[in-house]
């Protein structure tokens with residue numbers, strides 16, 4: 001069994017005085033692909049934002065490869081190996097695809113950055129013909145691939161992926177599934193995927209955790225998500 005890469009213990013966080021996460025404990029092993037399911041507003045994005053450091057936890061702890069990063073800034077977590085692809089992608093619309101990638105690789109030396117970007121473009125060949133195009137004119141699917149690529153440019157060990165299929169056409173969803181599988185294998189990435197597309201999560205994740213009102217309420221066999229009755233429980237209301 002691979003060692004744990006990230007461990008969260010009794011994690012609590014929220015917005016201002018409003019608590020949203022009420023004590024989440026989970027661990028992700030090296031190379032493990034975990035899915036998080038839950039209805040709208042249950043705290044899935046808040047969990048990812050807290051793990052990335054965009055929200056400071058009010059309680060609990062986060063360790064990455066044994067190192068306490070509970071209070072570390074997002075930039076420090078990125079350097080330590082956590083990558084984040086937020087919901088809605090948030091690429092830089094006025095920058096070219098290439099410049100978006102350069103921003104992702106900003107904390108590498110110029111030589112390292114070039115090598116990393118070249119490798120990312122090789123792994124995500126759809127980007128090759130559009131490198132000089134502005135991020136803002138890309139299709140939703142292309143933007144999602146760019147957001148993933150930009151995250152890879154920081155050379156993460158763990159990727160936090162928030163609803164990557166939202167608003168994306170089916171052919172690109174299939175492509176993204178294959179790309180994520182291949183990347184996870186070739187780079188031994190750990191991935192924490194928040195998703196409402198049950199087929200997507202079922203095909204990728206080896207473990208699926210359910211979040212309910214800011215707490216993990218159980219675990220579900222990914223294969224069972226193809227079962228319409230069981231799956232119906234987790235579809236958006």
Ligand SMILES: Nc1ncnc2c1ncn2[C@@H]1O[C@H](COP(=O)(O)OP(=O)(O)OP(=O)(O)O)[C@@H](O)[C@H]1O
Nearest residue numbers: 015018020038039040041042043044045046047087
């Ligand atoms: N910036 C914010 N300020 C205040 N409350 C927020 C903020 N962002 C989210 N919330 C609230 O926190 C709760 C959890 O939201 P979160 O986005 O984590 O849910 P989610 O499970 O990811 O849902 P969705 O699938 O709709 O994205 C919701 O009640 C939401 O209204």
